[in-house]
Amino acid sequence: MKTLQRRFARHLAVFLAATCVTLTAAAQDFRVGFVSTERIFRESNMAKVSQTKLEQEFSVREKDLQTLAAQLKAASEKLERDAPTLPEAQRVTRQRQLVDQDRDFQRKQREFQEDVTMRKNEVYQQILDKANRVIKQVAETEKYDLILQEAVYINPKHDITDKVLSGLNNTK
Known part of the structure; x- marks a missing residue:
C-alpha cells in the first residue's frame, strides 16, 4: 500500500511539474495590452x-440661460427691496411671477443639461467606436491576446494608449 502511495505521489509531482512548465511557456506567449479610454477622450x-x-x-x-439667471436674480433683488412698500396684492402677484420665472428657468436649465449630456454621449460613442477599430488593428498587427480598457492598476509597460492615439489621429 505504501509503495502505491509513493508511486501516486511521484506521478502527481511529475504531472504538476509538467503543468507548471506548460503554463509558464503559455504565459510567456500571452500578450496583454491596456488602453486608457480617459486619455483617448482627452487627447485624441x-x-x-x-x-x-x-x-x-x-x-x-x-x-441665454446666463441672461435668464441674471434677470431672475435682478427681479428677486428688486422684489426684496420693494416688498416693504408694495401693497399686499401686488407683492403676492410679483412673488408668483418670480416663482413662475424660476420654475421656467430651472426647466430650461435641466433641458439644456440633458441635451448636452446626450450629445456628449453620442460623440463619445463615435470616438469609442473608432478607437475600438484602431485597438483591434493594433491587437491583430502586434499579436496581442487581450486588450483591457479599464483596470485598477496596470504596469506602464503594457499601456498601448500612445499607439492607439497615434492610429486614431492618423485616420480620417
Whole structure:
C-alpha cells in the first residue's frame, strides 16, 4: 500500500511539474495590452475637435440661460427691496411671477443639461467606436491576446494608449 502511495505521489509531482512548465511557456506567449479610454477622450484629435464643436453648438443656449439667471436674480433683488412698500396684492402677484420665472428657468436649465449630456454621449460613442477599430488593428498587427480598457492598476509597460492615439489621429 505504501509503495502505491509513493508511486501516486511521484506521478502527481511529475504531472504538476509538467503543468507548471506548460503554463509558464503559455504565459510567456500571452500578450496583454491596456488602453486608457480617459486619455483617448482627452487627447485624441477627434475628441478635441468634437469638444470645440459641442461648445459652439451649445454656446448660444448657455448664454441665454446666463441672461435668464441674471434677470431672475435682478427681479428677486428688486422684489426684496420693494416688498416693504408694495401693497399686499401686488407683492403676492410679483412673488408668483418670480416663482413662475424660476420654475421656467430651472426647466430650461435641466433641458439644456440633458441635451448636452446626450450629445456628449453620442460623440463619445463615435470616438469609442473608432478607437475600438484602431485597438483591434493594433491587437491583430502586434499579436496581442487581450486588450483591457479599464483596470485598477496596470504596469506602464503594457499601456498601448500612445499607439492607439497615434492610429486614431492618423485616420480620417
